[in-house]
Amino acid sequence: MASDVEKKTMLPNMENRTLMARLGLPNWDSPEGRVWVNRLRDNVPFIAITLVILLFWFISGDRFMSVRNWTFIAQQTPVLLLLAFAQLLVVTTGSIDISVGSNLGFSAYMAALGMLWFGELGFIVGIFAAMLIGVLNGAIFSLFKISSFVTTLAMLIIVRAVLVIVSDGRSIYVSDQPMSNSNITSIEAKWLLDLGQFPQILYFTVLVAVLLWIVYEKTVFGQQLKALGGNEKVLRLTGISVNWFKIQVFAAAGFMVGLASFINLARSGAATVQAGEMLELDAIAAVALGGTVLTGGYGSVLKTVVGALTLTIVANGLTIAGVPPSWSRIARGLLLIIAIAISLNRKQIDVVK
Amino acid sequence: MKRFFHGVLGIMMLAPISFAEAVTPRKDLVFADLGQPQTNPWVINRHRFQECVARALNIEQILADDENSESKHVSQAESLVARQPDAMVFNPLTSPAGAQVARLLERNRIPGMTAGRVVVADYDKEYNGQFLIGQMGTNLDAWGAAMAQAAIDDGHRKIAMIWNPKDVITTQYIWAGAQRVIDKYPDAEVIMEGRDRLSRETGIKYAEQYVARFGEGEIDAIIVLGATAGLGAQFALEQAGRTDIDVITCDIDEQVAQNIRDGKLSFSIGGHWMGGGFAMIHLYDYLHGFPIEDTQPDFSLIPVNASNVDAYERQFLNGCVLTPNEIRNISRVYNPDADLAGFIENFSNTWND
Amino acid sequence: MNSPAKPILEVNSVSKAFGGVEALRDGSLKLSPGEVLAIVGANGAGKSTLIKIIAGVLTPDRGDISIKGKSIARQDHTVGFIRQMGVEVVYQDLAIVPNMTAPYNLFLGRVPRKFGIFVDEKKMQEKTREVLAELKVETVQSLKRPISEMSGGQQQSIAIGRAIAWGKEIVILDEPTAALGPNETQQVERVINEIRKRNTATILISHNLDQVFRLADRLVVVHQGNTSKEFMRNEVTIDELVKAITTG
Ligand SMILES: Nc1ncnc2c1ncn2[C@@H]1O[C@H](COP(=O)(O)OP(=O)(O)OP(=O)(O)O)[C@@H](O)[C@H]1O
Ligand SMILES: [Mg+2]
Numbered sequence: 015m016a017s018d019v020e021k022k023t024m025l026p027n028m029e030n031r032t033l034m035a036r037l038g039l040p041n042w043d044s045p046e047g048r049v050w051v052n053r054l055r056d057n058v059p060f061i062a063i064t065l066v067i068l069l070f071w072f073i074s075g076d077r078f079m080s081v082r083n084w085t086f087i088a089q090q091t092p093v094l095l096l097l098a099f100a101q102l103l104v105v106t107t108g109s110i111d112i113s114v115g116s117n118l119g120f121s122a123y124m125a126a127l128g129m130l131w132f133g134e135l136g137f138i139v140g141i142f143a144a145m146l147i148g149v150l151n152g153a154i155f156s157l158f159k160i161s162s163f164v165t166t167l168a169m170l171i172i173v174r175a176v177l178v179i180v181s182d183g184r185s186i187y188v189s190d191q192p193m194s195n196s197n198i199t200s201i202e203a204k205w206l207l208d209l210g211q212f213p214q215i216l217y218f219t220v221l222v223a224v225l226l227w228i229v230y231e232k233t234v235f236g237q238q239l240k241a242l243g244g245n246e247k248v249l250r251l252t253g254i255s256v257n258w259f260k261i262q263v264f265a266a267a268g269f270m271v272g273l274a275s276f277i278n279l280a281r282s283g284a285a286t287v288q289a290g291e292m293l294e295l296d297a298i299a300a301v302a303l304g305g306t307v308l309t310g311g312y313g314s315v316l317k318t319v320v321g322a323l324t325l326t327i328v329a330n331g332l333t334i335a336g337v338p339p340s341w342s343r344i345a346r347g348l349l350l351i352i353a354i355a356i357s358l359n360r361k362q363i364d365v366v367k
Numbered sequence: 368m369k370r371f372f373h374g375v376l377g378i379m380m381l382a383p384i385s386f387a388e389a390v391t392p393r394k395d396l397v398f399a400d401l402g403q404p405q406t407n408p409w410v411i412n413r414h415r416f417q418e419c420v421a422r423a424l425n426i427e428q429i430l431a432d433d434e435n436s437e438s439k440h441v442s443q444a445e446s447l448v449a450r451q452p453d454a455m456v457f458n459p460l461t462s463p464a465g466a467q468v469a470r471l472l473e474r475n476r477i478p479g480m481t482a483g484r485v486v487v488a489d490y491d492k493e494y495n496g497q498f499l500i501g502q503m504g505t506n507l508d509a510w511g512a513a514m515a516q517a518a519i520d521d522g523h524r525k526i527a528m529i530w531n532p533k534d535v536i537t538t539q540y541i542w543a544g545a546q547r548v549i550d551k552y553p554d555a556e557v558i559m560e561g562r563d564r565l566s567r568e569t570g571i572k573y574a575e576q577y578v579a580r581f582g583e584g585e586i587d588a589i590i591v592l593g594a595t596a597g598l599g600a601q602f603a604l605e606q607a608g609r610t611d612i613d614v615i616t617c618d619i620d621e622q623v624a625q626n627i628r629d630g631k632l633s634f635s636i637g638g639h640w641m642g643g644g645f646a647m648i649h650l651y652d653y654l655h656g657f658p659i660e661d662t663q664p665d666f667s668l669i670p671v672n673a674s675n676v677d678a679y680e681r682q683f684l685n686g687c688v689l690t691p692n693e694i695r696n697i698s699r700v701y702n703p704d705a706d707l708a709g710f711i712e713n714f715s716n717t718w719n720d
Numbered sequence: 721m722n723s724p725a726k727p728i729l730e731v732n733s734v735s736k737a738f739g740g741v742e743a744l745r746d747g748s749l750k751l752s753p754g755e756v757l758a759i760v761g762a763n764g765a766g767k768s769t770l771i772k773i774i775a776g777v778l779t780p781d782r783g784d785i786s787i788k789g790k791s792i793a794r795q796d797h798t799v800g801f802i803r804q805m806g807v808e809v810v811y812q813d814l815a816i817v818p819n820m821t822a823p824y825n826l827f828l829g830r831v832p833r834k835f836g837i838f839v840d841e842k843k844m845q846e847k848t849r850e851v852l853a854e855l856k857v858e859t860v861q862s863l864k865r866p867i868s869e870m871s872g873g874q875q876q877s878i879a880i881g882r883a884i885a886w887g888k889e890i891v892i893l894d895e896p897t898a899a900l901g902p903n904e905t906q907q908v909e910r911v912i913n914e915i916r917k918r919n920t921a922t923i924l925i926s927h928n929l930d931q932v933f934r935l936a937d938r939l940v941v942v943h944q945g946n947t948s949k950e951f952m953r954n955e956v957t958i959d960e961l962v963k964a965i966t967t968g
Contacts, residue, residue, distance in 0.1 A: 240820060244820055284598070
């Protein structure tokens with residue numbers, strides 16, 4: 015009994031500060047503490063991915079940490095990453111695009127059709143199709159003043175339906191040799207299948223990532239993205255034609271979706287009706303895991319890469335570790351909440367909607 | 368063109384048998400059809416075969432789909448009922464949704480029949496209404512069992528699978544059949560379960576993860592539900608150079624047939640989409656005053672391997688499986704001696720004779 | 721009564737209604753180069769509406785404005801066109817983009833480019849240092865951090881700095897010190913006095929009458945959407961002004 019009381023009276027003395035001091039860390043509310051916390055917050059995506067890799071290495075050993083598996087991870091990340099890039103452009107302006115998954119399915123199919131019609135360079139048709147969807151998104155959203163969520167939700171539904179109509183549910187296959195069976199719609203393009211494999215797929219993605227980084231960090235366009243997410247009204251008052259800019263942003267996002275669909279076509283070797291279903295959610299999750307706030311104004315290409323990679327590694331690692339599928343989903347959901355909870359600076363946020 | 372040809376042929380063949388009719392066939396019938404969206408090859412096949420039946424029997428069809436949503440399943444059924452069709456064929460998305468559609472049919476006195484999934488497990492014991500005249504089912508257990516048996520017969524013992532999540536109840540029944548067979552062989556085991564929304568892309572992803580997880584000799588085969596994901600898995604294995612792993616799948620389209628012919632796939636099983644057409648014939652007879660004989664016929668799927676793939680492709684993948692004449696021949700309206708129940712039961716054994 | 725110089729800005733009987741609310745009725749004023757004109761009035765009197773019309777954000781229902789003796793045609797009545805004519809506004813509550821840097825906010829809408837698409841970061845930083853020095857504003861913060869990390873007075877100085885840098889003819893300040901503390905207000909007032917030296921005309925909207933008397937040459941009272949009265953600063957007392965604001 016007595017010792018119980020003693021313990022209780024001891025508790026108030028064990029303040030946060032002393033605990034931090036004991037760990038050799040500065041008090042989190044002091045100036046140097048705040049710098050430390052901010053630095054931690056900025057680096058959450060990098061810390062998270064390191065921990066995730068170490069964890070799966072520990073659990074699954076060489077099965078996870080093998081050249082073979084990392085080759086697969088390098089193949090599994092690009093489509094998601096390119097979609098996350100599309101999402102990053104839109105999210106930075108404070109909007110959201112949930113039509114990217116449907117758009118991916120649609121434009122991959124259009125790319126395949128383009129190649130059927132016009133030969134190898136016909137894949138451009140897919141890129142244009144994706145940009146067209148982007149332009150439509152942007153135009154409806156900015157001119158009719160319908161929120162981007164609602165606009166792109168409608169587009170998610172419509173574009174998938176258009177894909178079903180255009181394709182009649184039939185797949186178009188990519189093959190590396192002439193097809194003998196005339197009932198199968200297929201295009202012969204070995205180079206495309208090669209592009210879908212390691213290492214070409216990695217080179218391509220790195221190139222896109224570097225170019226996007228330059229656009230995002232160094233150009234007037236990239237700067238305006240963040241400004242639009244920061245305060246749209248001020249931009250309007252300075253005479254910047256915000257509507258036109260929003261259309262450009264969604265078109266640029268559409269272009270990224272076009273690249274993603276092209277890579278998806280290369281990697282999966284076929285354009286199917288279901289391609290990209292639910293991928294919009296993974297794309298948003300990757301952006302969020304990369305520490306980008308969904309309310310706009312801030313963002314990072316590099317951290318989005320880390321976010322997409324983390325998401326892929328976790329899905330891959332959990333399967334290899336033999337975690338049952340439903341538990342694996344719970345783990346992925348929790349990871350998302352924890353990572354974002356740590357990386358958010360709640361003092362900067364007034365209202366959460 | 369082929370369809371047109373079949374149609375012409377049908378009209379020409381109609382003449383000699385028409386004097387044998389028991390009753391005057393109605394030519395004004397309108398059937399409603401409710402199912403899932405055309406994002407799956409088998410849904411398209413279902414519609415294709417139903418269209419053949421509709422032509423042979425002079426039925427007009429109104430098609431609707433439920434976008435894979437329970438609530439839309441019911442509301443679409445209501446919209447269809449508002450059009451006052453003579454009968455309805457529906458594939459319940461889930462049993463509860465199906466039960467609601469059945470109640471709707473009873474209230475509006477419209478005869479209906481399920482095709483594919485069921486409303487109640489045992490129609491004669493559990494169903495009290497009169498307008499849901501029967502359930503044209505698929506033998507799900509036998510379906511799964513056939514897939515597993517094919518794997519076992521090929522000498523595979525270490526088996527992984529790629530399936531729907533557990534909340535998709537019907538596919539659980541299929542898996543139960545597979546599991547039952549695997550359990551019969553003490554040396555056979557399911558070494559890993561992957562459950563996800565099934566698409567070509569998820570098929571690829573899981574196959575790659577299994578390849579990373581299991582070295583040569585640690586895995587013999589992957590059983591994949593549905594050809595779309597199955598072809599994805601097989602594509603990934605091919606890309607990874609793992610010819611030691613076999614893919615067993617279900618549904619057969621031109622691409623699956625080609626791969627079976629090429630020896631890339633050893634086995635698939637299909638034809639369950641014929642149920643919709645058979646349900647139409649049941650309802651057609653019922654509307655002409657013939658009571659239903661077997662309220663819960665089960666269609667057994669057709670196993671396909673290298674030995675019969677050419678025949679299957681010839682008969683099932685081009686035009687109509689049955690000629691208009693053959694279709695009318697299993698309706699009692701045209702043929703008083705027709706034995707529809709027997710035909711359905713034996714079709715998987717007799718189709719290739 | 722007006723200054724003898726040719727007016728740089730004339731507002732001729734402009735009106736603007738929002739739905740049923742007539743925010744502005746026959747508002748008129750003249751502005752001469754180098755002059756500081758204060759617009760005073762109760763809350764909701766129509767002051768901000770008047771300057772939004774001058775800035776091209778709103779088009780008037782009736783009436784028109786002319787700048788440098790040139791009447792602005794209806795199709796030219798846009799922010800872009802009027803900004804090109806050398807008119808800059810610092811809006812009440814809407815002066816800065818908080819997540820962007822001070823240089824970006826200084827160059828808002830006019831970011832200098834390299835090779836057509838790239839931001840000329842170096843030029844922006846140099847110019848920002850120049851402007852801050854000219855306005856005698858001292859900062860410790862890095863110019864690469866978001867401006868929201870600066871003090872309110874520094875943020876407002878950047879916004880005013882932008883107006884001065886490009887508002888060759890007219891600088892309009894809508895309640896520039898409303899949100900600031902005494903020291904910061906002093907800093908901003910000093911900046912306003914710097915403008916006067918450059919022969920640029922200034923319109924100042926303020927509820928702070930002491931401040932108005934400290935800074936303005938002339939005062940226009942807006943009452944219920946009407947530019948009802950006009951005074952030279954040295955011809956009016958504070959009590960007369962208060963009466964004009966409250967009763968028109
Ligand atoms: N966009 C708008 N839509 C509808 N009414 C408006 C709009 N802008 C202003 N008003 C109305 O017009 C009137 C004048 O508004 P204004 O903003 O010009 O007043 P103000 O003199 O600037 O007031 P304050 O001193 O509070 O800033 C007010 O009644 C206001 O509610
Ligand atoms: Mg105002």
